[in-house]
Amino acid sequence: xxxxxxxxxxxxxxxxxxxxxxxxxxxxxxxxxxxxxxxxxxxxxxxxxxxxxxxxxxxxxxxxxxxxxxxxxxxxxxxxxxxxxxxxxxxxxxxxxxxxxxxxxxxxxxxxxxxxxxxxxxxxxxxxxxxxxxxxxxxxxxxxxxxxxxxxxxxxxxxxxxxxxxxxxxxxxxxxxxxxxxxxxxxxxxxxxxxxxxxxxxxxxxxxxxxxxxxxxxxxxxxxxxxxxxxxxxxxxxxxxxxxxxxxxxxxxxxxxxxxxxxxxxxxxxxxxxxxxxxxxxxxxxxxxxxxxxxxxxxxxxxxxxxxxxxxxxxxxxxxxxxxxxxxxxxxxxxxxxxxxxxxxxxxxxxxxxxxxxxxxxxxxxxxxxxxxxxxxxxxxxx
Amino acid sequence: xxxxxxxxxxxxxxxxxxxxxxxxxxxxxxxxxxxxxxxxxxxxxxxxxxxxxxxxxxxxxxxxxxxxxxxxxxxxxxxxxxxxxxxxxxxxxxxxxxxxxxxxxxxxxxxxxxxxxxxxxxxxxxxxxxxxxxxxxxxxxxxxxxxxxxxxxxxxxxxxxxxxxxxxxxxxxxxxxxxxxxxxxxxxxxxxxxxxxxxxxxxxx
Ligand SMILES: Cc1cc2nc3c(=O)[nH]c(=O)nc-3n(C[C@H](O)[C@H](O)[C@H](O)COP(=O)(O)OP(=O)(O)OC[C@H]3O[C@@H](n4cnc5c(N)ncnc54)[C@H](O)[C@@H]3O)c2cc1C
Numbered sequence: 001x002x003x004x005x006x007x008x009x010x011x012x013x014x015x016x017x018x019x020x021x022x023x024x025x026x027x028x029x030x031x032x033x034x035x036x037x038x039x040x041x042x043x044x045x046x047x048x049x050x051x052x053x054x055x056x057x058x059x060x061x062x063x064x065x066x067x068x069x070x071x072x073x074x075x076x077x078x079x080x081x082x083x084x085x086x087x088x089x090x091x092x093x094x095x096x097x098x099x100x101x102x103x104x105x106x107x108x109x110x111x112x113x114x115x116x117x118x119x120x121x122x123x124x125x126x127x128x129x130x131x132x133x134x135x136x137x138x139x140x141x142x143x144x145x146x147x148x149x150x151x152x153x154x155x156x157x158x159x160x161x162x163x164x165x166x167x168x169x170x171x172x173x174x175x176x177x178x179x180x181x182x183x184x185x186x187x188x189x190x191x192x193x194x195x196x197x198x199x200x201x202x203x204x205x206x207x208x209x210x211x212x213x214x215x216x217x218x219x220x221x222x223x224x225x226x227x228x229x230x231x232x233x234x235x236x237x238x239x240x241x242x243x244x245x246x247x248x249x250x251x252x253x254x255x256x257x258x259x260x261x262x263x264x265x266x267x268x269x270x271x272x273x274x275x276x277x278x279x280x281x282x283x284x285x286x287x288x289x290x291x292x293x294x295x296x297x298x299x300x301x302x303x304x305x306x307x308x309x310x311x312x313x314x315x316x317x318x319x320x321x322x323x324x325x326x327x328x329x330x331x332x333x334x335x336x337x338x339x340x341x342x343x344x345x346x347x348x349x350x351x352x353x354x355x356x357x358x359x360x361x362x363x364x365x366x367x368x369x370x371x372x373x374x375x376x377x378x379x380x381x382x383x
Numbered sequence: 384x385x386x387x388x389x390x391x392x393x394x395x396x397x398x399x400x401x402x403x404x405x406x407x408x409x410x411x412x413x414x415x416x417x418x419x420x421x422x423x424x425x426x427x428x429x430x431x432x433x434x435x436x437x438x439x440x441x442x443x444x445x446x447x448x449x450x451x452x453x454x455x456x457x458x459x460x461x462x463x464x465x466x467x468x469x470x471x472x473x474x475x476x477x478x479x480x481x482x483x484x485x486x487x488x489x490x491x492x493x494x495x496x497x498x499x500x501x502x503x504x505x506x507x508x509x510x511x512x513x514x515x516x517x518x519x520x521x522x523x524x525x526x527x528x529x530x531x532x533x534x535x536x537x538x539x540x541x542x543x544x545x546x547x548x549x550x551x552x553x554x555x556x557x558x559x560x561x562x563x564x565x566x567x568x569x570x571x572x573x574x575x576x577x578x579x580x581x582x583x584x585x586x587x588x
Contacts, residue, residue: 035519038548042521148521172587202583210587218580226526227564254526262578263554267585272554276414276421277572280428283564284571297561300526302554308580 001164003027005350006183006193008171008207010034011041012147012336013328014199015154016343017350019075021197022161024347029191030163031183033170033203034270036155040201042148043304044336045224045246045258045382047237050113051086051139052102052378054313056361057338058111063357064341065113065141074340076160077153079145084248085236086142087117087125088378089289090134095241099137105375113139128233128292137241137378144237144248147336154339174210176322195350197326202267202307204315204329208364213321216310216367217330221265221272221303222258222382223279225286227296229253234290244381245285255296257286260333260381263303272303306382308332309367316342316362318349326350327364333382387497388420388433391440394483395475395490399437402494407431414558415445423562428570437464437493439475439486443538444559446473447545456511456542463502464493472497479509514539519547525555533560 005021007014010032021028032038048068050061072078090096096116103116115138122136123129155165170186174196181196198207205217230253238247244260261278265271279301287293307330309315314332319325326349328342335342341357348355387406389396400408409431412420420431438446443458452459452467457478464472474493475486489506496502517540520528525544531537541556548555 042519043552146521146523148519170587174587203585205583206585206587209584218582220578220580224522226522228530228561250523252523252527254523256523260577261575264578265581267583270552272552273416274414274554274557275578276416276430277570278575278578280567280569280571281575283568287565287568294565296564298558298564298567299530299561300522301557302522302525302552 001029001191003029003191003193005195005197006031006181006191007197007199009198009200010036010165010167011039011199011201012037012151012154012339013342015151015158016339017197017199017328017346018163018165019154019158019161020343020347021350022158022163024351026351028163029193030165031169031171031185031191032165032167033186035167036165037148037151039270040304040306041151043224043302044147045256046144046147046336047086047246047248048081048143048145048337049086049139049237049334050337051137051142052088052239052380053334054377055109055375056313059358060341061337062111062113064338067340068143068145068337069141071340075153075157077149079150079153081143081145083141083143085125085138085140086239087122087236088137088239088241089122089129090136090241091132092242093134096135099135099241102378103137113141125236126234126238128290130289130291133289142237150339171207176324179324181324195324195326197328197346197350199328201329202305204307204327208319208327211319211322211325213319213364215315215364217307219265219267219305219307220333221263221305222333223261223263223274223282223301223303225257225279225282225298226300227255227257227293228299230255230296233292239379239381240289241379243285244379245282245289246381247286247290255293257282258382259285265303265305267305270305272305274301274303306331306333312377314362315364316345316359317364318353320365334380386433387435388431389437389439390420390442390445391438391475393439393476393486395439395480395486398487398490399439399474399494402491402498411440411442411560412445413560413562415448417449423566428562428566435470435497437472437474437497438477439490441476442559443477444541444556446471446477447542447556448553448559450553453542456514456539457508460506460508462505462507463496464489464506465496474506478506479511481509511539514543517543520544530561
């Protein structure tokens with residue numbers, strides 16, 4: 001096929017890019033080696049969170065959150081998005097002080113979506129929280145959605161706007177000649193386009209490497225748990241300040257627990273292996289904070305492969321090595337929330353060569369340069 | 384202690400245990416990974432190591448977690464019960480043996496093969512009707528399916544989901560049975576060194 005833009009990778013970011021490019025009237029082809037949402041985008045915890053983000057991500061996350069609140073207008077499906085709030089719980093006085101400092105720093109930077117709360121307000125919001133909790137930090141407009149449903153909604157919207165999606169088409173070779181990319185796929189198909197978008201997730205650095213651009217992307221197989229269905233006891237998504245945990249209860253009563261604990265992944269096969277001792281550690285942390293879980297059963301545990309970068313923020317921008325290539329990968333366990341906004345940014349980069357969004361901190365060639373001074377993110381485990 | 388484990392205390396497991404007295408016989412497990420079965424008892428959660436495993440109980444999700452190949456809803460076995468994974472054998476209910484006698488016969492054949500004795504006959508899995516392909520489910524829907532009582536319908540539903548993904552995501556079927564959350568938490572180490580991010584230097588295909 002010959003199109004204006006080829007997108008490599010059919011996860012949420014590939015679908016969002018294709019949607020925004022197609023809506024701008026350009027022909028776009030998505031090549032996916034497996035199936036749409038075969039990896040992180042369907043095994044994600046679906047947290048829609050601005051809370052605790054790295055300052056570089058905040059403007060994008062805030063913009064994306066606004067899009068989540070009208071997601072049906074964008075993709076014709078509400079993606080099961082619910083505004084529930086996200087709360088980060090402090091377990092000591094020192095942790096509460098850290099959260100208060102974070103809220104103050106955010107306010108000083110002009111952001112008002114994070115609000116420190118005391119122990120009484122925390123207990124009003126989280127009646128089931130363990131008595132040792134000292135307070136928290138809340139982002140009231142945050143929530144969560146269903147990742148697989150969301151990615152399929154973006155796929156349908158992209159196709160309705162004219163995008164073509166080809167599954168089972170792993171890109172295995174690419175050349176640039178006379179201003180055109182020529183791609184060879186594992187299904188024997190070949191495709192050409194002047195512009196290429198790399199949304200290959202944990203595999204993104206492989207594509208970059210094949211054009212001589214070395215990006216230090218690693219990957220994790222983040223593990224998640226669902227407990228048996230319990231009566232409703234928690235509405236917001238909950239994280240901790242001093243140890244990795246994410247916690248939410250679905251409308252069905254099932255409690256989803258993440259915590260950044262990792263199994264083992266294999267990028268060549270896409271296989272994942274669980275690590276029972278680390279699942280047990282997640283269970284222990286969750287039980288410490290929500291003793292109500294003591295009679296629950298673990299009914300499901302799974303892992304999803306996600307690309308991560310040393311500074312825990314993604315690579316987004318034009319390639320510094322070759323013309324006609326846009327990267328958007330390595331979302332470090334928190335790219336689901338950024339899905340709606342990122343497609344528009346990628347479309348601008350691919351079609352206009354620039355974006356009005358502040359993406360300089362995500363430059364593909366930032367590694368090796370001294371790290372920027374200033375505050376980072378709060379602990380933000382996948383989920 | 385590692386060694387030979389027989390999973391399933393029904394007719395196949397019991398017949399096999401009579402031939403393999405050194406084997407540890409356990410009734411069921413909630414999860415399996417290469418070289419380890421995970422069991423839950425009144426005392427808590429425990430890992431049972433194995434070098435060789437004979438799985439007789441109707442717990443196909445354990446074999447799925449161990450990476451065994453399936454065909455027609457059953458683990459693929461040779462005439463002595465050997466699965467596609469070295470050291471892992473199956474016989475009896477897991478292969479669809481419909482009577483206690485047939486299950487015991489299969490258990491004996493697999494046990495004889497494991498003991499290095501000439502097997503008295505051959506065994507084969509009984510194919511299951513192809514389940515309806517329901518489309519891919521997300522983790523919450525998988526959790527709801529896994530929460531239903533263990534049995535053929537639940538196994539078939541999960542096997543169908545696994546088949547949609549190929550071998551790449553065996554965790555879609557995990558755990559094979561649910562496990563007490565507090566019991567799981569109780570076996571957690573006091574501290575945990577975070578696992579390093581995995582490095583990648585691979586190239587396109
Ligand atoms: C367990 C878990 C929990 C998470 N929880 C949250 C959360 O609560 N909130 C949040 O904001 N984020 C969360 N995330 C992160 C978020 O899900 C991801 O950042 C996001 O889904 C990444 O989307 P993607 O499109 O970049 O990658 P993916 O969905 O992985 O898609 C990349 C695709 O590229 C394809 N591909 C790779 N190489 C090639 C090739 N050569 N040719 C063709 N196709 C190729 C792959 O097959 C894959 O389908 C979580 C992630 C995980 C794993």
